[in-house]
Amino acid sequence: MTRRGLFAPALGLLAAACSPLSLLNSLGPRDRGARRVVRDLPYGDDPRQRLDLYAPDAAGRRPWPVLVFFYGGGWDSGARGQYAWAAHALAARGFLVAAPDYRVAPGVHFPAFIEDAAAAAARVAGVAAGYGGDPVRLGVIGHSAGAHLAMMIALDRRYMAAAGQPDLIKAAAGLAGPYDFLPFDVPASVNAFGRAPDPTLTQPVTFARADAPPLWLGHGVEDVVVHAEDSTILCERMQAVGGRCEAKLYPGLNHADLIATFSPLFRGKAPVLDDVAAFLHRELG
Numbered sequence: 001m002t003r004r005g006l007f008a009p010a011l012g013l014l015a016a017a018c019s020p021l022s023l024l025n026s027l028g029p030r031d032r033g034a035r036r037v038v039r040d041l042p043y044g045d046d047p048r049q050r051l052d053l054y055a056p057d058a059a060g061r062r063p064w065p066v067l068v069f070f071y072g073g074g075w076d077s078g079a080r081g082q083y084a085w086a087a088h089a090l091a092a093r094g095f096l097v098a099a100p101d102y103r104v105a106p107g108v109h110f111p112a113f114i115e116d117a118a119a120a121a122a123r124v125a126g127v128a129a130g131y132g133g134d135p136v137r138l139g140v141i142g143h144s145a146g147a148h149l150a151m152m153i154a155l156d157r158r159y160m161a162a163a164g165q166p167d168l169i170k171a172a173a174g175l176a177g178p179y180d181f182l183p184f185d186v187p188a189s190v191n192a193f194g195r196a197p198d199p200t201l202t203q204p205v206t207f208a209r210a211d212a213p214p215l216w217l218g219h220g221v222e223d224v225v226v227h228a229e230d231s232t233i234l235c236e237r238m239q240a241v242g243g244r245c246e247a248k249l250y251p252g253l254n255h256a257d258l259i260a261t262f263s264p265l266f267r268g269k270a271p272v273l274d275d276v277a278a279f280l281h282r283e284l285g
Contacts, residue, residue, distance in 0.1 A: 043123035072144025096133030147177025210242035220253030
């Protein structure tokens, strides 16, 4: 069976694998040194086009680099409030962090959720300075389907150009992301992408380019929902065309484990948060 054949049956498990992570929001401890500073900031007219902002407490170190964090959920579920703990953890590492919701299938289909990701990033750039952030130093990061959104707006120039900010994204990080998952043969992919006239335009690997923002791709070796091969394929494609990419594989971690290590409860399993934060601080200055 091909790699795609192995991956496709697991794609439908994306939302199920991510949903237990929301328990960390209500049950898990939080890092000290960060707080939510904005709730329900609109970036569009739809009720799901809203975002929250999290900031470090260290006011004397402003301006902070800015991150837009996209949660996962198989492109058909999820809510920013369920992942406040992850945004909080990044803010405690010295970033102004936006956590947007975005429209999902079956209410919308590709490319609506990609367009939402770009619109959210542009909106964050417009307000970041008012909350201590530096919009010139903005990066994107996501987990699972959220990593797909982050890579699409970082690599396919059309989305940020349409949002009026073609050169906004300076670095991008993906955690357990699907970047090369044709064909669409399970409900999750069919519902989200099945209407695309050209399926290759839904895949981040299609848009690898030498002048793209630098990428960091993390993946758990034990991930059977999105195989680690997706990260290595995208990174190799980037490097082959002269782009910058770092791939880090974590033994013993599965799909949910990778983002769960952002919580203090599971941080000892692997230094994922430290690794990605170091990359983003280095690239964003």
